[in-house]
Amino acid sequence: MGNERITLITETEKLFKKVGFDTSICTLRSCYDLIVHGSSITFLIKIIPNIDSISSDHTQALKCLCHYINAHPLIIGIRTKSEYLQRGVVHTRDDVPVLSIETLENTIVDDAPPLVYADRGGLYVRIEGELLRNVREKSGCSLSEFAKELGVSRSTLYDYEHSTRGIEVDTAIKIEKVIDLPIIKPFNLLKNIIHNESKIEKHTKSTLEKSVFEKFDAIGLIVHPTSHTPFDAVIKEDENKNKVLMLTGISDMDIRTVKKRIMVVHDIADLLNKDAFFVLDTKISHFTIEGVPIVLKDEIKRLTDSNNIIEVIHERKKESKKNID
Numbered sequence: 534m535g536n537e538r539i540t541l542i543t544e545t546e547k548l549f550k551k552v553g554f555d556t557s558i559c560t561l562r563s564c565y566d567l568i569v570h571g572s573s574i575t576f577l578i579k580i581i582p583n584i585d586s587i588s589s590d591h592t593q594a595l596k597c598l599c600h601y602i603n604a605h606p607l608i609i610g611i612r613t614k615s616e617y618l619q620r621g622v623v624h625t626r627d628d629v630p631v632l633s634i635e636t637l638e639n640t641i642v643d644d645a646p647p648l649v650y651a652d653r654g655g656l657y658v659r660i661e662g663e664l665l666r667n668v669r670e671k672s673g674c675s676l677s678e679f680a681k682e683l684g685v686s687r688s689t690l691y692d693y694e695h696s697t698r699g700i701e702v703d704t705a706i707k708i709e710k711v712i713d714l715p716i717i718k719p720f721n722l723l724k725n726i727i728h729n730e731s732k733i734e735k736h737t738k739s740t741l742e743k744s745v746f747e748k749f750d751a752i753g754l755i756v757h758p759t760s761h762t763p764f765d766a767v768i769k770e771d772e773n774k775n776k777v778l779m780l781t782g783i784s785d786m787d788i789r790t791v792k793k794r795i796m797v798v799h800d801i802a803d804l805l806n807k808d809a810f811f812v813l814d815t816k817i818s819h820f821t822i823e824g825v826p827i828v829l830k831d832e833i834k835r836l837t838d839s840n841n842i843i844e845v846i847h848e849r850k851k852e853s854k855k856n857i858d
Contacts, residue, residue, distance in 0.1 A: 535582070537611070542566055542580045544634050545609050549576075552641050557804045561797055564594035564761035568604075570804050574723070575604040584610035584624060584631050592627035594761040601757045601767040602777060602805065605723050606630075609637060623650040623720045630722050646719035649702060657699035660708070660716040666694040668712045683708060738765070742783045745812050745833055753839045756780075763797045764809070770839060778808045778846070781825060785814040792822060799823045810846050821853035 554569040567578040599606045608631040618633035639645045680690040692698045755769040764781035781798035802809035814830040826849035
């Protein structure tokens with residue numbers, strides 16, 4: 534991890550902590566580098582100095598994970614290949630908002646969210662279309678008359694009034710001067726990116742994963758495989774319930790190799806107040822590591838319903854707490 538990126542991660546975490554968020558840094562290679570969790574909102578953040586170097590695989594994995602755990606994706610960067618990110622301007626990569634550290638500070642510390650976004654080689658804003666239409670109608674102007682005054686086509690003005698397109702910054706400023714009212718609205722950083730789970734590609738990375746996922750499916754658990762994350766899937770007891778189990782590893786590697794993943798996932802689960810467990814196909818001496826329950830592959834084979842695995846996880850967490858006390 535380069536010094537520039539380390540500094541950017543540290544600065545980003547510091548800003549969120551300053552306004553009361555809890556944070557967890559992912560020290561492994563992942564589609565995100567930082568989770569920040571507040572009383573009513575969670576962000577998964579990828580931090581990368583050159584935003585053009587992020588792969589579509591990582592942005593897709595980031596969006597999928599946000600969908601599964603009800604979080605919002607965000608990328609913090611410094612520059613593109615050709616220029617530095619401007620303060621107050623939102624860029625996007627695969628529909629994920631991208632901010633400079635200065636814009637992030639303005640947004641969460643100063644409560645001054647960005648208004649401008651970059652798209653197709655220009656700078657644009659969104660406006661309050663209904664307000665614009667009401668002003669025009671009260672003035673007695675037709676669409677054609679008002680469009681002529683603004684120097685745009687009738688169809689373009691119609692789109693503006695119905696908020697179906699962004700407006701170049703200069704044009705929006707001109708409109709505000711004409712009607713003498715502020716109509717530019719902040720960029721929505723909390724826009725839901727994936728509404729339909731069918732858009733999310735599901736996959737497994739090994740034969741062991743496939744067998745475990747198939748077993749979970751058979752006993753009524755809902756499995757969401759993940760990629761580029763410290764864990765291998767998000768497990769839900771019921772799609773309509775908020776209860777989530779993070780399946781934090783299906784591995785046949787030795788404990789020493791997998792322990793770092795377990796430690797990272799422990800921090801994530803603790804931050805989000807979620808359960809986490811690992812399924813291992815290896816020799817173990819303890820059924821919890823860093824407070825994370827360990828379930829063996831052979832135990833998974835004997836499960837008959839979803840309550841079995843939930844009971845095992847909770848029992849092993851209790852035992853771990855007793856040992857600590």
